[in-house]
Amino acid sequence: MALLAAAAFANVHAAPFTPKGDDEVVEKLPANTDPAVRGVESLRRQLAARPNDNVLRLDIARRYFDLAMAQGDPRYVGYAMSALAPMEKSPPADARYWFVRGLLLQYSHDFDGALKSLQRASEIDPKDPDPIAWRAAVRMVQARYADALQECEKLAPVGQRLVAMGCESYVQASTGQLRQAYEGLRAGFMTDPAVDPGIALWLHTRLAEMAVRLQRWNDAEQHFRAALRQGRIDQFALAAYADFLLMRGRPREVLTLLEGWERSDVLLLRLALAGKAANDPRAADWAKQLRERFEAAAKRGDRLHEQEAARFELDIENKPAEALALAKRNYETQKEPRDAEILMRAAVAAKQPAAAKPALDWLKDSGYEDEHLQQLAKALQ
Numbered sequence: 001m002a003l004l005a006a007a008a009f010a011n012v013h014a015a016p017f018t019p020k021g022d023d024e025v026v027e028k029l030p031a032n033t034d035p036a037v038r039g040v041e042s043l044r045r046q047l048a049a050r051p052n053d054n055v056l057r058l059d060i061a062r063r064y065f066d067l068a069m070a071q072g073d074p075r076y077v078g079y080a081m082s083a084l085a086p087m088e089k090s091p092p093a094d095a096r097y098w099f100v101r102g103l104l105l106q107y108s109h110d111f112d113g114a115l116k117s118l119q120r121a122s123e124i125d126p127k128d129p130d131p132i133a134w135r136a137a138v139r140m141v142q143a144r145y146a147d148a149l150q151e152c153e154k155l156a157p158v159g160q161r162l163v164a165m166g167c168e169s170y171v172q173a174s175t176g177q178l179r180q181a182y183e184g185l186r187a188g189f190m191t192d193p194a195v196d197p198g199i200a201l202w203l204h205t206r207l208a209e210m211a212v213r214l215q216r217w218n219d220a221e222q223h224f225r226a227a228l229r230q231g232r233i234d235q236f237a238l239a240a241y242a243d244f245l246l247m248r249g250r251p252r253e254v255l256t257l258l259e260g261w262e263r264s265d266v267l268l269l270r271l272a273l274a275g276k277a278a279n280d281p282r283a284a285d286w287a288k289q290l291r292e293r294f295e296a297a298a299k300r301g302d303r304l305h306e307q308e309a310a311r312f313e314l315d316i317e318n319k320p321a322e323a324l325a326l327a328k329r330n331y332e333t334q335k336e337p338r339d340a341e342i343l344m345r346a347a348v349a350a351k352q353p354a355a356a357k358p359a360l361d362w363l364k365d366s367g368y369e370d371e372h373l374q375q376l377a378k379a380l381q
């Protein structure tokens with residue numbers, strides 16, 4: 001459940017590579033001390049000996065997906081797809097299968113397919129809150145707020161109180177009720193001292209984002225720090241906090257925060273931006289790594305990370321025309337506020353205000369409250 005808010009963020013990673021079989025060696029990684037990684041690798045070795053164990057397959061696929069979400073390494077999604085592939089020939093009437101399949105489809109930007117798969121999971125097991133929560137997350141990526149709210153309302157009878165409250169507050173904060181959403185969620189959070197660390201991380205991160213839009217900088221900082229104190233690895237929270245520090249002119253803190261996170265494209269971009277702002281000698285190499293990754297993705301026809309690529313072209317390469325082209329294509333499928341922001345910024349830089357019309361229409365129609373986006377809208381007009 002703590003991954004509800006991260007569902008959309010996961011879509012910006014590089015396309016996952018799918019091994020041909022369970023025993024294929026794709027790459028030998030350095031020894032990993034993460035018990036979650038060691039655990040799933042142990043299960044994968046068991047699967048090689050028990051290839052007909054579908055319960056084990058589903059466990060492996062879900063664990064790999066969770067690792068991809070937490071660490072930003074798209075290869076884990078490839079491993080998840082490989083584990084699930086043999087079951088697709090004769091799909092079982094198993095809610096967990098359809099749920100995990102939905103997670104992988106949304107990662108690959110097949111949002112319609114993901115929604116159908118997640119709906120199938122709910123039809124089999126109506127009391128499971130996870131497919132409902134993820135459908136709400138997908139609807140938010142599509143800026144279909146009324147549909148998202150309907151999913152949030154379905155969570156109340158079957159899910160945890162704070163998860164349902166956080167889901168509804170997320171929608172409210174995106175539709176002209178920012179202050180109400182922030183105050184209500186924060187108050188509800190404070191009345192429940194025994195919150196699961198994963199859910200607490202998600203709630204603090206969302207509250208931090210709302211506080212930033214309210215320009216309550218100290219509150220935002222406290223929420224971000226509380227999120228990171230939960231002891232969970234979560235690249236979504238790290239990226240959000242890094243963006244906050246960059247916005248506040250604190251790039252050196254970003255370099256410390258994200259040390260060793262070059263494997264994640266999302267976090268490598270933040271390192272490159274911070275390195276450039278801080279005149280760090282590593283900045284050129286980080287930019288080179290990103291350039292090579294984005295060029296390789298373009299050759300493969302991979303469109304899963306165009307938002308990050310657009311930001312790279314605009315803020316690192318200083319190529320507004322290229323940034324605008326990427327931002328426009330990205331906005332065709334992903335319509336979150338950050339997608340609108342990069343489209344608007346690129347349109348301003350490229351002096352093509354008409355290109356930002358979809359984002360401007362969204363800003364007006366949704367009632368989304370953000371002073372930064374309002375200033376961009378004025379610049380475009």
